[in-house]
Amino acid sequence: MDQQRHTQKKIENCNRHTFPIISTHLAIEVHGAQVYSHRVFEEFQEEVKYSIGTCKSRGFTECDSLEVTTVRDANRDRNYEVTYWPDTLKATCSCRMLERKGILCRHVI
Ligand SMILES: [Zn+2]
Incomplete structure (x- = not known):
């Protein structure tokens, strides 16, 4: 139990006093580095990298107060539907990762 607390404090200290290496320098990656723990940021950073290399918009529709974009994920060979509400700045994706x-x-990014 003491070892577990010690490890947890070490992780929290690392998250508080170090900044992860940014690879793309996109504003969204920098923001992710500020709001996520290092462990979660590593997963988020992978999504940022894949968003650049493998995802492309295939169509866009606007309806009432939302926008729907079809995103082609070449890595998974599938299309995903991203829904965005500009009024609240919220977005969801059919992959349900969020x-x-x-x-x-990567599809929302
Ligand atoms: Zn998605």
Whole structure:
């Protein structure tokens, strides 16, 4: 139990006093480094990298107060539907990563 507390304090201290290495320098990656723990940021950073290399918008529709974009994920060979509400700045994706892991997916990014 003491060892577990010690490890947890070490992780919290590292998160508080160090900044992860930014690879793309996109504003969204920098923001992720500021709001996520290092462990979660590593997963988010992978999503940022994949968003650049493998995802492309395939269509966009606007309806009432929301925008729907079809995103082609070449890595997974599938299309995903991203819904965005400009009024609240909220977005969801049909892959449901945000709901499952609390991280924005490559399709929304
Ligand atoms: Zn997604």
